[in-house]
Amino acid sequence: MFDTDQLIADCQAALSDPSPNKAVREVVARAVADPEALMAVLGTPAKGGVHILHRADDLTVLNVLWAPKAVLLPHDHAMWAVIGVYAGREDNILWRRIAGDAAGRIEAAGAKSLAEGETIAFGPEVVHSVINPLSRVTGALHVYGGDFFATPRSEWDPEKLEEGAYDIERVMRAIGG
Template identity: 55%
Template sequence: MFDTEQFIADCRSALAADESPRLVREVVTRAVSDPAAILKELGEPKRGGLHALYHSEDLTIINMVWAPYMTLMPHDHRMWAVIGIYTGREDNIFWRRISRRNGHIEAVGAEALAAGNAVPLKSDIIHSVTNPIPRLTAAIHIYGGDFFAAERSEWDPETLDEQRWTPEHAMRRFEESNWIIDHLGVDAA
């Protein structure tokens, strides 16, 4: 049985016991092993968006919902993260800097995540994310810091030029991605 408040308490306890993502990943792994329980507690996702479940200086927990076919440009977190998928699929492309001077990046790997997967991301990771399926994907994302206040970067998807990341831009991108639900009749569920 997934309970949001208990999940938050378990993540806080895990972080207090170990500042690395190791114990937090164990909490997330247990949670996403029963996707139906998370869906029962959080509800069936209807639209893409970032839904903060918990937010402090040292820990942020977000229920992240990706609209069908949504892609988020390459970005960094500058803090560790744990991603736990509970419905749908998330494809990640991993990038590395090839030039400190102009901030350009190149792709170096990829990983597809499906319901039940819980994976850690190191604090220096750069990745882009795509929901490649014609329905919503939802995941619990845990960050080892203040996701909304951290100074971070994102890269233009066409030129791969580095620019400043803002939470407002990210939230707008999630809302704009809902056009496929609103205008093309793609089934959200």
């Protein structure tokens, strides 16, 4: 049975691990391995949005509900992140900075699709964009090694792929549909 308080406690305990993002990935993998139990507590994803389960200086735990066909621009987190999908699918395009580029441009470097029950851990340097390719809401646990809402970060213009300031309000609108 899924327990939100236990998930948060396990993530907090994992912070003392030498590789906290890997330890948190194991915690999240256990949670999303049983989507029915998780949805019995969090609800079946029905409407896009971001729900804060825990927020502190060293850890943020979110229930992210991607609206159908939602697209998020390339962005970084400036901290490690763990994502675990429990309903639907999340497609990630991975980007890398172009060495020596004065505008901070990026180029595509790979992709990773996460289906129900799958997880991924990102280091603080990772840049990715996200798409919910489905016609239904995707549900995912997102865990960050810091205060997701208070940490400055970057996003990239979709046309010129130039670096700029992250716009949290625009991001929340994009996720919610």
